[in-house]
Amino acid sequence: MRIFVLTGAGISAESGLGTFRDTGGIWERFDPMKLATPEAFAADPDTVHAFYNARRDNLRASAPNPAHAALARLEAGLARGGGELFLCTQNIDDLHERGGSSRVHHMHGELFKARCTACGAVHHWRDDLGREDSCPDCGARGTLRPHIVWFGEIPFGLDAIGEALARADLFVAIGTSGSVYPAAGLVQEARYMGLRTCELNLEPSDNAHAFDERAYGPASDVVPEFVERVLREIG
Ligand code: BJW
Numbered sequence: 001m002r003i004f005v006l007t008g009a010g011i012s013a014e015s016g017l018g019t020f021r022d023t024g025g026i027w028e029r030f031d032p033m034k035l036a037t038p039e040a041f042a043a044d045p046d047t048v049h050a051f052y053n054a055r056r057d058n059l060r061a062s063a064p065n066p067a068h069a070a071l072a073r074l075e076a077g078l079a080r081g082g083g084e085l086f087l088c089t090q091n092i093d094d095l096h097e098r099g100g101s102s103r104v105h106h107m108h109g110e111l112f113k114a115r116c117t118a119c120g121a122v123h124h125w126r127d128d129l130g131r132e133d134s135c136p137d138c139g140a141r142g143t144l145r146p147h148i149v150w151f152g153e154i155p156f157g158l159d160a161i162g163e164a165l166a167r168a169d170l171f172v173a174i175g176t177s178g179s180v181y182p183a184a185g186l187v188q189e190a191r192y193m194g195l196r197t198c199e200l201n202l203e204p205s206d207n208a209h210a211f212d213e214r215a216y217g218p219a220s221d222v223v224p225e226f227v228e229r230v231l232r233e234i235g
Contacts, residue, residue, distance in 0.1 A: 001083040001234055004168040004195070005071060006186055008090045010175020010202055011219045014065045015095055017058060021177050036150045045131055045145075052111065052146045053128040059093050059111055060126065067174070067223035068099025075101055077231045086164035090176060090183050092148055105164075107155040107183060113147035116140065122147055155182060165190055172198045172226070175219050178207035187211065200226055 009019040020027045030051065034040050041048045075085040087104050089096055092111040096104045114125035116135035123136055123144075131142040149155050165171070171190035178184045187197055187210045199211040200222045208214060215222045 001078060001081070001170070001230075002086070002168045003074070003078060003083070003170045003172060003230070004086045004088065004165055004186075004190070005074075005172045005174060006088050006090070006176060006183060007071075007096070007174045008176025008183075010177075011067050011089075011223070012062075012065075012091055012093050012095050013175065013202075014067070014218060014220050015062045015093075017062055017091075017093055017095075019175075019177075021179060032151060036148075037152055038150055039152075041145060041150070048146075049128075049130050052148070053130075055092075056111055056126065056128070062093070062095065064095040064099030065220045067219035068095050068101070070224040070227040071096065072100030072102075074227045074230060075103070077227075077234065081234045083234065084167075086168065088161055088164070088186075090180070105157055105160060107149070107157060107161065109146070109148035109156060111146065111148065114144040115147040116143050117145055118143040158182065161186070162189075165195070166193060168195055170198065171195045172200065173205070173207070173211070174200045174223060175202070176205060178205040198226070 013019050019025045035048055035051045071087060078085045087096060087101055088107055089104055090108045092109050094112055112124060112126050113122055114129050115122045116138060118140040119135060119138035121135060121137035129144055133144050134141045135143055173187060187207050190197055197211045198213040199205060199208060200215050203216055
């Protein structure tokens with residue numbers, strides 16, 4: 001069996017990382033147009049760096065929850081049976097990796113990476129980032145930006161996503177509101193390709209009608225239940 005899983009901020013909510021659009025979410029407290037666009041970064045890099053430095057602090061202090069661990073068990077279980085898990089996350093955190101997943105496709109980038117706008121090199125970067133920092137590869141100063149996909153930028157690895165969807169049997173969306181494209185359109189692509197579709201979320205998403213199966217509750221409950229059921233089915 002081949003499963004394509006798309007995760008969103010809801011899977012990391014119980015790890016203490018905020019979601020974006022829930023009540024009290026990140027975009028209720030901060031204006032995304034002033035923080036998560038290339039234009040915002042060009043106009044005021046210090047404010048954008050400060051926002052992501054605070055998010056890095058928060059991520060360093062957080063830990064994976066049972067939903068992340070369950071997806072790692074699913075990856076191992078499917079691989080044992082000759083199947084595959086393609087884990088595609090919109091999240092910029094590293095909680096899937098810390099939860100034990102070995103292959104994670106970060107379509108919106110990674111908070112613990114920085115990219116040089118001069119030479120294009122991507123570097124692991126766990127600490128604060130600012131205009132005083134230099135690129136370890138080319139030495140240019142003030143050219144590093146968060147390795148994150150902002151509004152108006154093209155998500156990473158869309159070809160790999162399309163290929164993985166084309167060879168999957170089941171599409172599962174976990175903890176995502178289904179409001180940011182192109183990720184939000186993947187469930188429809190999956191349907192056109194004939195995949196079964198399943199939503200696991202705290203509550204019905206904007207796309208809930210597009211799913212064949214749905215289970216609602218906190219990710220730390222519904223994801224392990226789903227994974228144990230799949231692992232029993234594949235024996
Ligand atoms: C729980 C839970 C618990 C809570 N347990 N669940 C039509 C087509 C194509 C593009 C567009 C289009 N219309 C508009 C666009 C442009 C735009 C867009 O979609 N805008 C919308 C807002 C309308 N898209 C873009 O700009 C994208 N690029 C693009 O389109 O390029 C053009 C192109 C594409 C393809 C081919 C050719 C050209 C880029 C989007 C980049 C998104 N970036 C962000 C910020 C990242 C950096 C940062 O973190 O600061 O990514 S925005 C933010 O939203 C973040 C997330 O990854 C993304 C999705 O949010 P997510 O994960 O769904 O979170 P929430 O908060 O929305 O939902 C949480 C869910 O969890 C809820 O359902 C809760 O119920 C649930 N939940 N607690 C389980 N305990």
